[in-house]
Amino acid sequence: MLNYVSIKNFAKDNDLTVLVGEEYLDNKRIYVSDISRPGLELTGYFDYYPHERIQLFGMTEISFANQLTPDERLNVFTKMCTESTPVFLISRDLTPPKELIEAAEKNKMPVLISKLPTTRLSSVITDYLDYKLAERQSIHGVLVDIYGTGILLTGNSGIGKSETALELVQRGHRLIADDRVDVFQQDEKTIVGEAPSILKHLLEIRGIGIVDVMNLFGVGAVRQSTPISLIVNLENWDPKASYDRLGSADDYQTIFDVDVPKMTIPVKVGRNLSIIIEVAAMNFRAKNLGFDATKVFENQLTELIEQNKQDNQGDVN
Amino acid sequence: MEKRDYHITSETGIHARPATLLVQTASKFDAKSTLAYQGKSVDLKSIMGVMSLGVGQGSDVSVSVDGDDAAAALDAIDETMKKEGLV
Numbered sequence: 100m101l102n103y104v105s106i107k108n109f110a111k112d113n114d115l116t117v118l119v120g121e122e123y124l125d126n127k128r129i130y131v132s133d134i135s136r137p138g139l140e141l142t143g144y145f146d147y148y149p150h151e152r153i154q155l156f157g158m159t160e161i162s163f164a165n166q167l168t169p170d171e172r173l174n175v176f177t178k179m180c181t182e183s184t185p186v187f188l189i190s191r192d193l194t195p196p197k198e199l200i201e202a203a204e205k206n207k208m209p210v211l212i213s214k215l216p217t218t219r220l221s222s223v224i225t226d227y228l229d230y231k232l233a234e235r236q237s238i239h240g241v242l243v244d245i246y247g248t249g250i251l252l253t254g255n256s257g258i259g260k261s262e263t264a265l266e267l268v269q270r271g272h273r274l275i276a277d278d279r280v281d282v283f284q285q286d287e288k289t290i291v292g293e294a295p296s297i298l299k300h301l302l303e304i305r306g307i308g309i310v311d312v313m314n315l316f317g318v319g320a321v322r323q324s325t326p327i328s329l330i331v332n333l334e335n336w337d338p339k340a341s342y343d344r345l346g347s348a349d350d351y352q353t354i355f356d357v358d359v360p361k362m363t364i365p366v367k368v369g370r371n372l373s374i375i376i377e378v379a380a381m382n383f384r385a386k387n388l389g390f391d392a393t394k395v396f397e398n399q400l401t402e403l404i405e406q407n408k409q410d411n412q413g414d415v416n
Numbered sequence: 417m418e419k420r421d422y423h424i425t426s427e428t429g430i431h432a433r434p435a436t437l438l439v440q441t442a443s444k445f446d447a448k449s450t451l452a453y454q455g456k457s458v459d460l461k462s463i464m465g466v467m468s469l470g471v472g473q474g475s476d477v478s479v480s481v482d483g484d485d486a487a488a489a490l491d492a493i494d495e496t497m498k499k500e501g502l503v
Contacts, residue, residue: 345463397431403470404470406472408429411474411475
């Protein structure tokens with residue numbers, strides 16, 4: 100399915116005023132996050148016109164257009180109104196030439212206007228569209244924010260992800276999503292997760308049913324979305340399996356193009372999972388801040404071994 | 417109780433990685449295993465204990481195993497020692 104944003108939502112979410120086309124805002128859709136500033140097109144060069152993009156008119160474009168003859172203006176603005184062009188957008192509350200309005204009305208092209216300066220508007224809209232148009236994937240798991248670190252709990256159904264999340268919330272951490280986490284890639288290094296809107300703030304606890312975390316624990320207990328820093332995979336304790344004992348294993352799970360660090364925690368009756376996960380989050384943070392307990396310990400061990408080796412050689416001589 | 421002595425020849429001694437493998441091997445058996453070095457002995461199933469000895473190249477250590485599957489455990493530990501190039 101191709102993601103899109105309707106012009107109606109686009110205008111509403113970005114505080115844009117509708118100048119033309121209130122009645123056909125639903126018919127036009129934005130499919131790409133790129134923005135075009137049609138400078139060369141105003142001169143009549145349409146060979147590479149990016150017709151599927153938002154056409155953004157700033158001071159440069161409007162003042163250049165004003166130097167053209169009315170016929171030239173009507174001609175270029177009409178040419179810009181292709182079937183797939185989503186919208187004309189004007190920045191800084193500039194007054195567009197009347198031929199722009201005329202061409203837009205004739206071709207049912209919405210025209211929106213913003214108070215923001217052009218560069219600012221362009222970056223706000225790019226961020227908004229990148230977020231809205233990003234490819235999404237659903238992952239079975241629970242997403243929590245522990246001390247500001249986004250932790251995705253995964254594992255088979257019934258292993259206790261939701262119960263662990265409940266305990267974490269009780270301990271002052273935040274729930275983002277339970278059961279289904281929708282993820283998208285924000286940039287080269289970041290995967291962001293959020294709840295599908297219907298599941299927002301809800302936890303399903305076996306035996307109790309659906310629990311509204313925001314209602315019971317307050318607004319401090321929930322968060323809308325968070326970058327996923329670490330995946331904690333819960334699995335049943337297998338006495339034959341060997342688990343990472345030193346914290347030196349480098350395991351990853353790839354989501355889209357990003358390798359997200361991953362650790363596996365065995366679940367056994369009597370192990371307090373929420374505290375273990377809390378510590379995992381703190382340890383992960385400490386590592387990112389440059390303090391890796393495993394590395395420090397290994398270096399000290401190397402020194403001790405070296406010392407004992409010297410002593411051994413001393414004994415021989 | 418079964419007991420075997422080793423002279424550690426590996427350059428890095430019993431560092432984190434070989435220690436982990438020795439502990440994993442010992443943990444597979446019910447028998448109680450102990451590693452002794454310079455008068456100190458630690459549980460061979462405890463990773464922090466094993467590493468705390470800081471066994472270096474040229475050290476003499478001994479492994480004692482006590483329990484029903486002691487013989488099998490000692491053989492497995494022996495095999496790990498050799499495979500990891502410790503002795």
